[in-house]
Amino acid sequence: MKQRKKFITAPKLHLFTNILFCADCGKGMWFRSNRPNGYICGNYARHGKKACTAHTIKEDFLKETILYDIQKLVQEIDKEQFLKELETKSKKSKKDIQQKLDKLNKQMDVLKVRKRKFINMLADEKINQDKYLDMVEDNNNELAQLSEKKNEMITMLESEQVMDNNDKLKEELLHFLNFDDLTPEILHRLINRIEVKEDGTPIIHYRFAAPTFE
Numbered sequence: 045m046k047q048r049k050k051f052i053t054a055p056k057l058h059l060f061t062n063i064l065f066c067a068d069c070g071k072g073m074w075f076r077s078n079r080p081n082g083y084i085c086g087n088y089a090r091h092g093k094k095a096c097t098a099h100t101i102k103e104d105f106l107k108e109t110i111l112y113d114i115q116k117l118v119q120e121i122d123k124e125q126f127l128k129e130l131e132t133k134s135k136k137s138k139k140d141i142q143q144k145l146d147k148l149n150k151q152m153d154v155l156k157v158r159k160r161k162f163i164n165m166l167a168d169e170k171i172n173q174d175k176y177l178d179m180v181e182d183n184n185n186e187l188a189q190l191s192e193k194k195n196e197m198i199t200m201l202e203s204e205q206v207m208d209n210n211d212k213l214k215e216e217l218l219h220f221l222n223f224d225d226l227t228p229e230i231l232h233r234l235i236n237r238i239e240v241k242e243d244g245t246p247i248i249h250y251r252f253a254a255p256t257f258e
Contacts, residue, residue: 058083059103060238062196063231067239067247069096072196075103083240099240106238106246107226113248114234130233133251137236141201148194155187200232 058075065072066085073083082103087096159180166176239247 059226059228060106060231062199063235064101064106064238064240066096066099067241068099071096073099073101073240085240097242099242099244101240101244101246109246110226110231110235110248113250130251133236138201141197145194145197145201148190148197152187152190152194155183155190159183 060073060083061075062072064083066087069085069087071085071087074086074089075083076089082100085096085099088098162171162176162179162183165171166173171179234251236249236251238249241247
């Protein structure tokens with residue numbers, strides 16, 4: 045019997061979870077307290093150097109960079125134009141996320157049907173118990189990975205829902221532009237995505253025109 049594959053589960057959600065990605069492989073970054081208080085490429089965390097490199101970046105460094113960029117912009121920003129840009133980009137982002145969710149759901153449905161077929165194959169003695177267990181384990185691992193991606197997409201979609209209420213945005217805009225700390229809600233309102241280069245340099249994709257970190 046072949047050795048069972050070990051499935052590594054993703055870490056718990058943290059401040060930059062679902063918004064921080066590896067610039068090379070595109071996988072989400074995972075928080076690791078032993079790095080210290082930093083993130084590493086999820087592909088590297090799961091599969092090691094054969095898949096990607098660490099792309100390590102510290103959380104405090106990211107927070108300082110973003111706070112500096114946004115606070116520098118506050119004095120010059122056209123608040124009405126800012127709202128329009130947020131809404132436009134949010135609508136496009138919601139559409140893209142929903143399309144990805146639909147695709148993931150279809151893939152998961154296929155795997156669930158396949159799992160039922162395995163049971164029938166075992167019942168018809170087309171495969172033995174060991175083969176059945178191996179096939180089911182592989183199938184479950186694929187499902188778990190897709191489920192992880194789906195949860196990420198759902199979290200991102202939920203963060204976009206806050207953009208629908210324009211009146212609420214206007215009411216809260218000054219509050220969000222005069223903060224001195226970052227929260228997941230603020231991050232998803234103001235930032236689309238952050239990519240981390242191999243040397244740890246962040247590429248921050250804001251929802252509006254903003255300074256670019258180089």
